[in-house]
Amino acid sequence: MPINAYLNFEGNTREVVLFYAEVFGLGEPQLITFGSMPAHPDYPLPPGTEDWVMHARLMIDGSALMFSDVFPGMPYNPGNNFTLSYVTKDEDALKSAFHKLKEGGTTVMELQETDWSKCYGQVTDKFGIGWQFNLAGEQD
Numbered sequence: 001m002p003i004n005a006y007l008n009f010e011g012n013t014r015e016v017v018l019f020y021a022e023v024f025g026l027g028e029p030q031l032i033t034f035g036s037m038p039a040h041p042d043y044p045l046p047p048g049t050e051d052w053v054m055h056a057r058l059m060i061d062g063s064a065l066m067f068s069d070v071f072p073g074m075p076y077n078p079g080n081n082f083t084l085s086y087v088t089k090d091e092d093a094l095k096s097a098f099h100k101l102k103e104g105g106t107t108v109m110e111l112q113e114t115d116w117s118k119c120y121g122q123v124t125d126k127f128g129i130g131w132q133f134n135l136a137g138e139q140d
Helices: 013-023 091-102
Strands: 003-009 031-033 053-060 063-069 082-088 106-112 120-124 130-135
Touching (some): 003 013, 013 063, 091 130
Parallel strands (some): 082 130
Antiparallel strands (some): 003 082, 106 120
16 A cells, blocks of 8 residues: 555644645545544543544545644644555554664554554654554455
């Protein structure tokens, strides 16, 4: 599977995604909000951020461009608001790439099971590039 760009914003992702969908003549995009996911007691959502976008994806001429608002309270740096997303059905390849990229870098989230993936994690590599790792399911 390809490596895709993942763009982050701070509270206005819905506007961005709807704009790009219109620009490229796409249908109404599916938006998953932070409030639609099960609550985590260690990471409560501040009031008014329930409708912030946790994930959206647009397919533009065969390329996936993905989007998310940063989790409320996390740092947001315009100009550095992207990560590369490695999505694969090969769990061994995913784990190998994750462990190699975290050498000399920073682990943001260890590989673990989430509501959307049996194996997901995040790393910032030694060059400052953010990576997301997502084991694809049968529906991907």
